[in-house]
Amino acid sequence: MSKILIRGAKVLGGEPQDVLIDGETIAEVGTGLSAEGAEVVEAGGKVLLPGLVDLHTHLREPGREDSETVLTGTRAAASGGYTAVFAMANTFPVADTAGVVEQVWRLGREHGYCDVRPIGAVTVGLQGRKLAELGAMHESAAGVTVFSDDGKCVDDAVIMRRALEYVKAFGGVVAQHAQEPRLTEGAQMNEGVVSAELGLGGWPAVAEESIIARDVLLADHVGSRVHICHLSTAGSVEIVRWAKSRGIQVTAEVTPHHLLLTDELVRTYNPVYKVNPPLRTERDVHALREALADGTIDIVATDHAPHPHEDKDCEWAAAAMGMVGLETALSVVQETMVDTGLLDWAGVADRMSFKPAQIGQATGHGRPVSAGEPANLTLVDTAYRGPVDPAGFASRSRNTPYEGRELPGRVTHTWLRGKATLVDGKLT
Amino acid sequence: MQRHLISAADLTRDDAVLILDTAEEMARVADRPIKKLPTLRGRTVVNLFFEDSTRTRISFEAAEKRLSADVINFSAKGSSVSKGESLKDTAQTLEAMGVDAVVIRHSASGAPYRLATSGWIDAVVINAGDGTHQHPTQSLLDAFTLRRRLIGPDAGLGQDLSGKRVTIVGDVLHSRVARSNVDLLHTLGAEVTLVAPPTLLPVGVETWPCEVSYDLDAALPKCDAVMMLRVQRERMNAAFFPTEREYSRRYGLDADRMAKLPEHAIVMHPGPMVRGMEITAEVADSGRCTAVEQVANGVSIRMAVLYLLLGGNEPAVTHSRTEEK
Amino acid sequence: MDTHAQAEASAARPVLEGPDIARVLTRIAHEIVERAKGADDVVLLGIPTRGVFLAQRLAAKLEQITERRIPCGSLDITMYRDDLRMHPPRALARTEIPGDGIDGRLVVLVDDVLFSGRTIRAALDALNDIGRPRAVQLAVLVDRGHRELPIRADYVGKNLPTSLRETVKVQLAEEDGRDTVLLGAKPAAQGGHQH
Numbered sequence: 001m002s003k004i005l006i007r008g009a010k011v012l013g014g015e016p017q018d019v020l021i022d023g024e025t026i027a028e029v030g031t032g033l034s035a036e037g038a039e040v041v042e043a044g045g046k047v048l049l050p051g052l053v054d055l056h057t058h059l060r061e062p063g064r065e066d067s068e069t070v071l072t073g074t075r076a077a078a079s080g081g082y083t084a085v086f087a088m089a090n091t092f093p094v095a096d097t098a099g100v101v102e103q104v105w106r107l108g109r110e111h112g113y114c115d116v117r118p119i120g121a122v123t124v125g126l127q128g129r130k131l132a133e134l135g136a137m138h139e140s141a142a143g144v145t146v147f148s149d150d151g152k153c154v155d156d157a158v159i160m161r162r163a164l165e166y167v168k169a170f171g172g173v174v175a176q177h178a179q180e181p182r183l184t185e186g187a188q189m190n191e192g193v194v195s196a197e198l199g200l201g202g203w204p205a206v207a208e209e210s211i212i213a214r215d216v217l218l219a220d221h222v223g224s225r226v227h228i229c230h231l232s233t234a235g236s237v238e239i240v241r242w243a244k245s246r247g248i249q250v251t252a253e254v255t256p257h258h259l260l261l262t263d264e265l266v267r268t269y270n271p272v273y274k275v276n277p278p279l280r281t282e283r284d285v286h287a288l289r290e291a292l293a294d295g296t297i298d299i300v301a302t303d304h305a306p307h308p309h310e311d312k313d314c315e316w317a318a319a320a321m322g323m324v325g326l327e328t329a330l331s332v333v334q335e336t337m338v339d340t341g342l343l344d345w346a347g348v349a350d351r352m353s354f355k356p357a358q359i360g361q362a363t364g365h366g367r368p369v370s371a372g373e374p375a376n377l378t379l380v381d382t383a384y385r386g387p388v389d390p391a392g393f394a395s396r397s398r399n400t401p402y403e404g405r406e407l408p409g410r411v412t413h414t415w416l417r418g419k420a421t422l423v424d425g426k427l428t
Numbered sequence: 429m430q431r432h433l434i435s436a437a438d439l440t441r442d443d444a445v446l447i448l449d450t451a452e453e454m455a456r457v458a459d460r461p462i463k464k465l466p467t468l469r470g471r472t473v474v475n476l477f478f479e480d481s482t483r484t485r486i487s488f489e490a491a492e493k494r495l496s497a498d499v500i501n502f503s504a505k506g507s508s509v510s511k512g513e514s515l516k517d518t519a520q521t522l523e524a525m526g527v528d529a530v531v532i533r534h535s536a537s538g539a540p541y542r543l544a545t546s547g548w549i550d551a552v553v554i555n556a557g558d559g560t561h562q563h564p565t566q567s568l569l570d571a572f573t574l575r576r577r578l579i580g581p582d583a584g585l586g587q588d589l590s591g592k593r594v595t596i597v598g599d600v601l602h603s604r605v606a607r608s609n610v611d612l613l614h615t616l617g618a619e620v621t622l623v624a625p626p627t628l629l630p631v632g633v634e635t636w637p638c639e640v641s642y643d644l645d646a647a648l649p650k651c652d653a654v655m656m657l658r659v660q661r662e663r664m665n666a667a668f669f670p671t672e673r674e675y676s677r678r679y680g681l682d683a684d685r686m687a688k689l690p691e692h693a694i695v696m697h698p699g700p701m702v703r704g705m706e707i708t709a710e711v712a713d714s715g716r717c718t719a720v721e722q723v724a725n726g727v728s729i730r731m732a733v734l735y736l737l738l739g740g741n742e743p744a745v746t747h748s749r750t751e752e753k
Numbered sequence: 754m755d756t757h758a759q760a761e762a763s764a765a766r767p768v769l770e771g772p773d774i775a776r777v778l779t780r781i782a783h784e785i786v787e788r789a790k791g792a793d794d795v796v797l798l799g800i801p802t803r804g805v806f807l808a809q810r811l812a813a814k815l816e817q818i819t820e821r822r823i824p825c826g827s828l829d830i831t832m833y834r835d836d837l838r839m840h841p842p843r844a845l846a847r848t849e850i851p852g853d854g855i856d857g858r859l860v861v862l863v864d865d866v867l868f869s870g871r872t873i874r875a876a877l878d879a880l881n882d883i884g885r886p887r888a889v890q891l892a893v894l895v896d897r898g899h900r901e902l903p904i905r906a907d908y909v910g911k912n913l914p915t916s917l918r919e920t921v922k923v924q925l926a927e928e929d930g931r932d933t934v935l936l937g938a939k940p941a942a943q944g945g946h947q948h
Contacts, residue, residue: 449844449845453846453847456848460882462883465882466832466833466878467832467833467837735832736842739832739837740837740839740840740842740843741841743842744843744844
């Protein structure tokens with residue numbers, strides 16, 4: 001394989017340096033490196049980050065190839081600077097057997113845009129009643145380490161306890177979609193001032209918080225670790241903060257959209273803002289940003305949820321929940337965390353690459369940008385600012401809440417083990 | 429006025445008074461031998477009802493026909509909608525047939541707003557009730573009834589409802605009538621008090637421009653009108669209140685409670701009434717109950733709204749009475 | 754009245770003043786009595802806004818002459834106009850038909866200015882929905898010509914030959930604080946009460 005010299009890149013936002021890639025690994029990091037025999041990429045002060053890792057992506061294949069496939073989803077990931085994504089289990093059929101997870105894993109390998117790590121369902125068919133064969137999925141070629149019924153909450157306390165205990169045998173982690181089902185029957189949006197006016201069924205914060213409170217106590221009791229998906233309320237932050245202070249093994253993620261958008265947008269009744277968990281209030285947004293900055297929330301995960309146009313071009317109640325996010329995540333994080341001074345680029349690398357790789361045990365990802373490490377890298381033009389144009393998305397779906405919104409930052413290059421998947425903003 | 433009528437909250441005080449004044453003139457047409465005006469001749473209005481409501485549909489239809497509009501009734505039941513056709517497709521199909529206005533009733537809150545703002549169609553959209561959101565013509569006819577009864581048909585012309593006290597009782601949480609009335613009555617200067625068990629009030633109600641109370645008996649002696657909302661028996665099963673008997677004892681209007689109202693105060697109900705639940709038969713049939721009058725006023729209000737939105741080349745402007753010849 | 758309209762009004766030339774208006778109304782009242790043979794069954798219907806005041810003044814004069822009560826009401830023609838689609842909808846004025854109705858009676862429509870004739874066409878349509886008069890006649894304060902329909906007035910206060918570039922503006926004490934008929938140049942912008 002050839003050599004690539006990335007010249008003058010601000011590694012993790014630091015002083016400009018040169019990074020030499022040789023084959024699949026980083027050969028050298030320093031200043032004034034020789035370009036001999038290497039293809040040169042002039043970074044010109046762009047920020048170089050370790051390849052991003054998304055612990056929460058919906059690739060939709062198998063079953064909903066009209067909204068996304070492993071190919072289109074991993075191309076979107078590469079466009080957004082990702083080198084590894086964890087694919088959620090709520091496909092058709094559900095990823096609750098070794099067969100399905102291996103299929104998804106293999107498709108990711110074949111396409112080569114981004115490593116795909118399948119997530120296994122906790123319960124058979126996401127039904128919440130019977131544990132899926134978690135061990136078999138772990139032992140399969142896909143090597144599943146993260147289990148989740150995402151989209152549905154494992155609301156039965158006994159099933160949740162057993163799952164937390166069972167995965168200890170092979171070091172797995174259960175990622176909980178925290179949503180008390182009875183409290184959210186008919187729920188359409190965050191319950192509060194706006195839902196009262198709009199007459200849309202309220203989705204109370206307590207429906208999320210009560211499950212998180214229960215699950216951190218369960219994790220503590222059985223000595224397991226638990227991961228909380230898409231935490232969305234100020235109250236959830238307080239519970240996780242408390243749990244961490246007690247030494248409970250809990251990690252948590254926040255989505256880019258919950259860092260930026262509020263339920264005021266629902267006043268448009270435009271289903272592009274319909275998402276699970278729902279957009280919350282300004283107060284929640286600020287609590288989430290602070291928690292991500294101080295480490296209470298460990299990572300940013302996209303909850304990239306593609307839907308075909310017709311599932312959003314309808315009345316609110318009939319619309320599907322979810323937003324695409326892979327191709328805008330880094331921009332939203334720059335807008336909400338970096339440009340606000342809450343996080344530096346080293347912090348972004350930590351929240352979007354190091355930590356998610358660690359939680360998901362994505363070997364070879366989330367490594368420092370230094371000699372001898374796998375060359376999973378992404379180069380970001382942080383000085384750019386412009387409107388989001390969904391027409392340019394690599395994702396098969398366009399359900400972004402940011403259409404036309406000006407956001408900073410643009411990923412120009414992505415390398416997966418030394419191979420460029422994105423060059424000058426174009427997929428290879 | 430805005431081009432569509434989606435929410436009572438979109439109406440200014442002057443818009444609302446113009447509609448009430450116009451309805452007052454429309455009401456007089458009902459007393460004439462020929463109850464018909466040529467105003468909307470050649471205009472086509474579709475009543476697009478995704479939710480059963482014979483009362484509201486008939487009221488709109490009567491208003492449309494009195495203004496000589498061509499009327500198409502579209503009910504979702506037994507249509508392609510039940511076969512999975514979307515709101516968008518249905519609306520576009522109707523517009524392709526040359527519809528000038530869509531009167532829409534839908535179980536999904538915000539469906540009329542989507543129809544008016546998503547660029548699917550060009551027609552004027554009139555909300556005939558959406559989910560638990562809004563029912564603006566109901567609140568207009570309620571305001572019209574209040575003004576006629578408390579001020580007078582002629583004395584009320586040009587007037588709002590400043591200083592009038594209205595108590596709205598019942599299932600506020602699930603009521604588009606309550607939401608529309610809080611918005612409109614506040615705009616018209618009335619003081620609104622909501623009375624309901626706490627389970628039937630939405631979280632966030634404290635930001636609404638009204639008072640909230642759990643005590644009906646305390647509210648009654650101070651009001652000029654009490655508006656009873658329908659309470660559906662299904663709510664009991666979802667634990668919003670323990671039993672029908674307990675609900676009617678605490679929040680129902682019976683003759684004893686009616687006696688606590690000031691002499692001039694009226695009892696309103698948007699219908700259909702659940703006798704024995706929120707209102708006793710004795711109160712419903714008394715001279716103080718305006719339920720039947722509200723139905724008649726509904727036609728006048730809907731004629732006024734149709735005229736002001738469809739009668740010209742653009743929506744009505746509040747100030748002008750031009751007389752060019 | 755806004756300052757713009759005031760400026761126009763001051764530039765306009767009065768063609769009838771208060772005493773002239775009173776005199777022509779008296780004459781019209783006598784003509785009605787004469788032609789209607791005592792005005793036994795006359796009902797006066799003014800077309801809002803200024804036609805209503807003229808009808809009331811005529812009724813008062815007729816009552817002086819005949820020493821009987823003359824039924825007098827108003828007929829709003831807004832909903833019957835043929836130019837509804839060309840403007841935003843107008844606020845409606847009152848239609849007030851006197852208690853005994855118009856069936857079998859002689860209805861005299863009263864308006865301030867007769868111009869294209871379209872208002873009177875609309876008034877005839879409106880009457881049709883209210884009842885069946887024995888006959889309908891028309892009284893106007895000013896006839897400025899330029900008819901667009903085969904309509905003529907039975908009683909005219911003043912025939913006023915005008916150009917289409919001119920405007921005729923009637924002011925009455927009840928609405929405008931003074932009685933006058935002004936002839937002016939057509940303003941650049943449309944609006945106001947010019948005819």
